[in-house]
Amino acid sequence: MAVVHPTMENFDSLIAEGFWITDFYTTTCGPCKLLDMVLSDLVSDNPNINWAKCNLDDDWSFADRFEIAGTPTLLFFLDGDLKGNMIGFHEREELEAQISLCMYGE
Amino acid sequence: MRTKLYHPAELTAVLQSADISCIPTKESLRDYVNRELTRGHIFYVPCPVDEPIHQNDRVTLRVSSVLSRFNREKVSVCVGAGLYNTELETAMKGRKVGESGAVVVKGEPVSFDILHVERPCRPVPTDEMAQGMEIDGITTVAQFSAYILKQKQDACIKRLSAQLLDQAILQSGLSAVDPQDIRDAMDLAYDSMRNRFLHSGTDLDELSSEEWSRTIYSPKSSAFMEKYNPEMAKLTAAPDKQAYYDLLRPEAERSIQCALVLCALLGKTDERAYDPTIRLHAEAPLIEEFTEKIRTLFIKKG
Numbered sequence: 001m002a003v004v005h006p007t008m009e010n011f012d013s014l015i016a017e018g019f020w021i022t023d024f025y026t027t028t029c030g031p032c033k034l035l036d037m038v039l040s041d042l043v044s045d046n047p048n049i050n051w052a053k054c055n056l057d058d059d060w061s062f063a064d065r066f067e068i069a070g071t072p073t074l075l076f077f078l079d080g081d082l083k084g085n086m087i088g089f090h091e092r093e094e095l096e097a098q099i100s101l102c103m104y105g106e
Numbered sequence: 107m108r109t110k111l112y113h114p115a116e117l118t119a120v121l122q123s124a125d126i127s128c129i130p131t132k133e134s135l136r137d138y139v140n141r142e143l144t145r146g147h148i149f150y151v152p153c154p155v156d157e158p159i160h161q162n163d164r165v166t167l168r169v170s171s172v173l174s175r176f177n178r179e180k181v182s183v184c185v186g187a188g189l190y191n192t193e194l195e196t197a198m199k200g201r202k203v204g205e206s207g208a209v210v211v212k213g214e215p216v217s218f219d220i221l222h223v224e225r226p227c228r229p230v231p232t233d234e235m236a237q238g239m240e241i242d243g244i245t246t247v248a249q250f251s252a253y254i255l256k257q258k259q260d261a262c263i264k265r266l267s268a269q270l271l272d273q274a275i276l277q278s279g280l281s282a283v284d285p286q287d288i289r290d291a292m293d294l295a296y297d298s299m300r301n302r303f304l305h306s307g308t309d310l311d312e313l314s315s316e317e318w319s320r321t322i323y324s325p326k327s328s329a330f331m332e333k334y335n336p337e338m339a340k341l342t343a344a345p346d347k348q349a350y351y352d353l354l355r356p357e358a359e360r361s362i363q364c365a366l367v368l369c370a371l372l373g374k375t376d377e378r379a380y381d382p383t384i385r386l387h388a389e390a391p392l393i394e395e396f397t398e399k400i401r402t403l404f405i406k407k408g
Binding site for chain 1: 145146148149150162164174175181182183184187188189190226238
């Protein structure tokens with residue numbers, strides 16, 4: 001699955017099916033760039049995972065809707081349901097543990 | 107400078123031994139470029155029912171167990187990703203649609219039935235994918251290929267130059283550096299650091315041991331340097347000037363050896379160009395020049 005840049009209009013229909021990492025970032029945020037590299041590898045190795053990138057500089061309404069207090073923030077959706085979140089930079093192992101939990105439960 | 111200059115003839119074998127076959131070519135990078143461009147564009151296609159499950163296949167399973175995570179009518183798992191359960195993902199490999207299996211997880215039996223298998227496919231790279239890489243000025247697959255080729259070749263040439271330099275230093279004799287030259291090179295490095303601190307009003311020569319540690323050492327910057335420049339991190343951990351010199355000694359000796367070996371390899375005879383006792387890190391520009399020489403060698407042979 002390609003990386004997609006959703007709009008507020010198509011966001012819900014986009015994440016309605018499958019597992020989605022939605023990545024809320026800003027252009028000048030350093031940790032966001034580092035996390036982007038980790039996610040890029042992780043998603044490339046796991047085509048089962050979809051990745052939506054939302055640049056808050058382009059559309060701040062995402063931050064209002066999801067009450068995002070800082071970047072980077074990741075929200076994990078499974079078939080449209082919010083399953084978890086992570087804030088700040090995280091190593092791949094931490095991300096995988098959280099994804100595993102959100103995808104398959106305890 | 108007291109240490110004698112090496113004779114180029116002593117080191118000619120080093121350049122002759124340069125194995126440039128390790129430097130990647132356009133052909134050898136074709137698969138890599140395609141993988142890079144299509145990562146994130148992988149899609150799944152249904153797998154024939156008689157085809158055994160491979161690593162990276164996406165498998166739909168029915169799992170049953172007393173463990174809630176493994177008690178589902180339908181669950182989709184990417185084989186080998188390790189996101190569901192490593193043992194179960196391993197046990198699926200080689201099986202086909204309609205087959206069943208069992209594993210033990212946390213001491214409880216987990217049985218599974220394979221319902222559906224899909225295999226990942228990569229599309230043909232397109233210019234749109236190249237644009238999606240968001241690299242300045244790159245809009246086509248050909249431009250992206252050239253960009254990757256240059257990056258990989260540069261890294262390889264740099265590595266090869268460093269290896270050849272190490273070989274040449276070994277060949278030239280490790281104990282050939284005059285101790286006074288080492289002392290002069292260390293003074294140069296120390297004076298450079300002292301001058302930097304003088305600008306902010308601190309004279310390192312006037313500091314007590316306790317003040318030295320407080321001035322030079324910062325836990326935050328040391329942790330950063332520990333990760334990115336371990337050699338420099340060692341220097342900032344020095345408790346006083348004498349310890350600083352002791353830690354600097356191997357680097358100073360190495361700097362002189364590098365500079366002398368490199369100027370022999372490059373045919374330099376003007377002492378001002380290579381003398382590390384009158385010029386801090388004289389080896390740095392020589393390393394760049396030597397790397398360019400290896401690049402020229404590669405281009406000529408290629």
